[in-house]
Amino acid sequence: MDQTVHSDVPYIAKIVIQKQVPVCGAILDIEEKIVISLAYRGPLEQTAPVSVDTVPGTVTIDTAIALEGVHQACVSGTFGANCTSQCGHCAGYCDHRYGNCSGGCTPGYNGIMCKEECAPGSYGADCEEYCGQCIGECNHVHGTCHAGCQTGYKGLTCKAECASGTYGKDCSSRCGECLGVCDHINGLCPRGCKAGYEGIKCNKECTVNRYGANCSEHCGECVEGCSNVDGICVGGCKAGYKGGTCDEACEFGYFGKNCHQECSMFCFTSRNCSRFSGHCEFGCKLGWKGLNCLESIAFEMLSYIHIYKYLGLNNMKF
Known part of the structure; x- marks a missing residue:
């Protein structure tokens, strides 16, 4: 019976191979039944010529076969x-x-x-990828960390360390004033702090009147305190001192804030005054008085003479 069978999947068929085999000078008709999987898709006829490989060896038999039953293979999946x-x-x-x-x-x-x-801790093709720094396990297919990352890591797979300048949970904390970078997990500064800062995370400014590396320097004679970084006195120097950090005494002959004022030349020793107040150290030269020796006695005497003349006291002797 000729009947064509159609399908979109491979077939499994039990076939009967009809062949002639010489035995002791005679020719015998032999039937051999085997089950094969037909490795093509499309229409099959119940009677068709095929080539069949048998074991042992390879024997090609080109003859007519009878399909005793044709069965479809399982559908995909x-x-x-x-x-x-x-x-x-x-x-x-x-x-x-x-x-x-x-x-x-x-x-x-x-x-x-x-x-x-994939076993816990691995994912991806052939399970050859290792999970990142996940809280819990990562997805076995694509490695995503559903519960988030361990402290100091970021990204969907938690394989990236926090960017420079950040640390901690979700990399949400800012590093202090470290020399170099801080530890991406705990924020510590392994190389110490920049000038003006202290503490294990270098996030504290120097206390009052201190500055510099490790806050080891003392501020000078500032009016309003100094910069915690370089010690510069923002409000200038107290009387008797000068310089950016106000740690230099006034030079001889100068006094006051930032040493901007000159001592009197009428000090007993000219311009020899206190650098703080401007007072002459050893008094005044003849004809001058006052703490800073800026008051003229002669001018004062002339003033008295004019007053007495005005009052008509011309006979007054001096």
């Missing part, structure tokens, strides 16, 4: 008896008889049937 078993996560073809995966597994699975998820 199933295998086994009556096709009741589900295939695993095969990257290629799933064997319709045993469920083995040819072509390996899709990412996140392994085993010959690709039904085993």
Whole structure:
């Protein structure tokens, strides 16, 4: 009976091979029944010429075969008896008889049937990728850390350290004034602090009247305190001192804030005055008086003479 069978999946067929074999000078007709999987798709006729490889060796028999029964293979994704078993996560073809995966597994699975998820701590193709610094486990397929990252790490897979200048949970904390970078996990400054800062995280400014590396320097004679970084006195110097950090005494002959004032030349020793107040150290020269020796006695006497003349006291002797 000629009947054509159509299908979109491979066939399993039991065939009867009809061949003639010489035995002791006679020719015998032999029938051999085998089961084969027809490795093509499309129409099949119940009677068709084929080439069959037999074991042992390879024998090609070109003859007519009779298909005793044609059975479709399991549809894609199933295998086994009556096709009741589900295939695993095969990257290629799933064997319709045993469920083995040819072509390996899709990412996140392994085993010959690709039904085993990657072991904890691994993910991806052939489970060869290692999870990042996840809180808990990472996704066995793409490595995403669903519960977030450990302190000091960021990204979907938590493999990236915090960017320079940040640290901590979700990399949300800013590093202090470190020399170099801070530790991306705890924020500590392994190389110490920049000038003007102290503490294990270098996030504290120097206390009042201190500045510099490790806050080891003392401020000068500032009016309003100094910069915690370089010691510069923002409000200038107290009387008797000068310079950016106000740690230099006034030069001889000068006094007051920032040493901007000159001592009197009428001091007993000219311009020899206190650098703080401007007072002449050893009094005044003849004809001068006052703490700073800027008051003229002669001018004062003339003033008295004019007053007496105005009052008509011309006979007054001085």
